[in-house]
Amino acid sequence: MRATEIRRLAARAGIGPGVSVLDLCCGTAGPGRLLVAELGCRYLGLDSSASAVELARRLAGDLPCRFEQAELPPVPDGRFDVVLLLETMLAFPDKRALLADVAGVLAPGGRFALTLEEGRPLTPGERRQMPDADTVWLVELAELTELLGEAGLTVTWSEEWSAAHHATATALLHRYRADARGIAGQIGPLALTELIAAHELWADWLGSGRVRKFALVAVKR
Incomplete structure (x- = not known):
């Protein structure tokens, strides 16, 4: 929020x-x-x-x-x-x-x-x-x-x-993708993949x- x-x-x-x-x-x-x-x-x-x-x-x-x-x-x-x-x-x-x-x-x-x-x-x-x-x-x-x-x-x-909230979810998705290597180093590649997948869905659902x-x-x- x-x-x-x-x-x-x-x-x-x-x-x-x-x-x-x-x-x-x-x-x-x-x-x-x-x-x-x-x-x-x-x-x-x-x-x-x-x-x-x-x-x-x-x-x-x-x-x-x-x-x-x-x-x-x-x-x-x-x-x-x-x-x-x-x-x-x-x-x-x-x-x-x-x-x-x-x-x-x-x-x-x-x-x-x-x-x-x-x-x-x-x-x-x-x-x-x-x-x-x-x-x-x-x-x-x-x-x-x-x-x-x-x-x-x-x-x-x-x-x-x-x-x-669509704008926020989309902005977060872009940042997660841009910082993927650093984020994966902190939480692991599986958690990063799930984080991005969830925000892809939320951005799509809120937009549609x-x-x-x-x-x-x-x-x-």
Whole structure:
């Protein structure tokens, strides 16, 4: 995500000083660190990767961020004003269970702010093409909206970001190809091949409309 997109989503979700934010699948928490530094929110980032959490802590420095390692779902107990899920909705095959957990930790009137890779589920042929296809579970926007409603969450804002994310995926693909030798030296040739193959597919799908990218905010009723 671009910094402008993170700020726009945060504004729509009402993130500001003192607002409690739970960031699911935070990775190294680039968006979270930006929000804490600029908006002064209270922040907890969760990720299943111990190395990502450790790196997030180091990069946060003196920022008042908290991080925990956790497999999701379930979402740990607590009460939060905002739950974030950025760039990772597609990794959850059981979205109904995830959304029920998200609704369970939101305070009344709390906001769920997310990005969504939207489209029909992958065909068997597409799954064979996509590296790590077991982490790619697309859902159509109408179905996700219905699942949000079942969980007691009402979409109050959405915006399509397909063009910007197509441009980003294409730019990354060009850089990976240009720096192939150096990247392979760090992660190995197989991982590089899979990295390029995945970005070729995402660039093609976002460019053709096979997949669309959205940002949404849903409020707990």
